């Protein structure tokens with residue numbers, strides 16, 4: 392655990408040192424679970440958004456975008472189930488006065504057993520070498536099967552208690568498992584209570600219950616309530632999708648782990664409206680499409696896994712998470728949910744308006760089913776940042792810190808560096824920037840040795856450094872250095888646009904998705 396904490400701390404301090412992420416309102420000692428994106432963070436975030444948006448809206452003729460408001464009519468949240476069911480079970484430790492999510496305490500207990508199983512598997516794999524059959528080992532080794540049975544029993548009891556809203560049994564389970572508060576080390580727990588995660592505020596001058604309005608806890612409902620507006624004005628036929636990127640707010644009980652769990656965050660959600668009965672097929676389609684989107688970035692195939700839900704959200708008939716190997720271990724990055732016709736039917740009922748699709752092929756009117764993909768932008772940012780940050784020892788024994796950010800997502804694409812501050816080299820470098828800046832985010836720097844400047848660019852993930860020297864003035868050539876291989880090549884200034892473009896253009900990622 393300590394090692395994982397260290398890894399996350401390293402990412403946090405690097406992000407702050409280089410202007411990716413700052414604690415919110417830091418001069419007032421910060422605000423818990425709120426963060427600001429700095430000069431490089433804002434660029435990286437925008438690039439992630441663009442990759443997602445283009446992969447949805449530009450690459451699919453039948454997906455269009457939307458930008459709906461954060462405030463919505465309060466009945467939206469009654470209809471969606473958020474007022475009644477968007478709760479987390481919370482429990483306090485009476486000695487430390489620390490608050491926890493009961494489900495997280497149980498999940499962490501299970502995760503510890505999983506680690507023990509993994510250790511046994513790894514040991515056996517080492518012992519048996521090529522002859523090792525993991526599946527057979529997991530199903531026959533007595534230690535592993537005993538631990539797996541324990542996990543199955545814990546999760547079955549917990550799901551049953553939560554589904555039945557039996558919070559007494561959730562508390563009893565925490566006590567039976569001997570779970571202690573990590574701060575006080577005691578089992579002195581309060582009862583488990585449900586806590587609604589929506590932030591409330593008041594509309595205009597109206598106070599009291601009639602003026603209550605919520606900050607949206609997901610962007611999805613803005614899509615549902617606009618389903619007919621978009622369908623009619625776009626004249627799209629089923630199946631079609633609506634994509635949206637925007638802020639969401641949740642009063643998380645335990646908000647921690649940097650930008651992984653915040654109270655204000657951004658989602659990138661796409662609702663795909665389909666004919667009832669086709670949901671299984673589209674569920675598989677979007678699972679494949681979304682994992683391909685992630686894999687195209689090259690952050691490491693083994694860093695992703697699917698985790699199917701045991702307990703469905705109130706709206707879903709099938710759901711899975713794409714988990715990413717964050718510094719804290721595998722955790723949810725994206726959700727793919729088969730939401731049936733739950734949302735549109737609920738909005739029909741609460742608004743009294745029909746939200747139906749007239750199918751010209753069958754001459755029928757029906758409420759479409761919905762397949763949703765929902766990814767947290769901030770979590771995606773953390774996935775990119777944490778997997779890109781690497782400490783390397785070079786052949787000559789020197790060290791470098793490099794961020795191997797996928798080139799199309801890199802905040803700065805090329806730095807232009809005059810070798811010295813004199814002899815007209817800065818002017819030439821500026822000339823090059825003035826050519827490149829229309830296509831790429833560029834950066835000019837003349838301070839320090841060239842080696843130090845290269846290292847600074849490595850540390851923020853800049854794919855190319857272009858050095859202008861005295862030869863440049865004679866023959867219009869420069870040295871271009873590539874971040875990952877550190878190879879340097881002498882090229883004509885005229886070739887720079889093409890060389891950089893081949894690597895950093897978003898289309899290099901999008902073409903992998905076909």
Ligand code: GAP
Pocket residue numbers: 608609610611641643650651652653654656657658660723724725726763765766767768769770
């Ligand atoms: N519309 C469905 C929905 O909102 P969700 O699983 O609750 O589903 C979707 O959220 C994604 O939003 C998650 O996979 C996660 O990436 C992100 N997310 C949720 N809560 C978050 C939080 N407190 N901080 C940062 N990201 C969060």
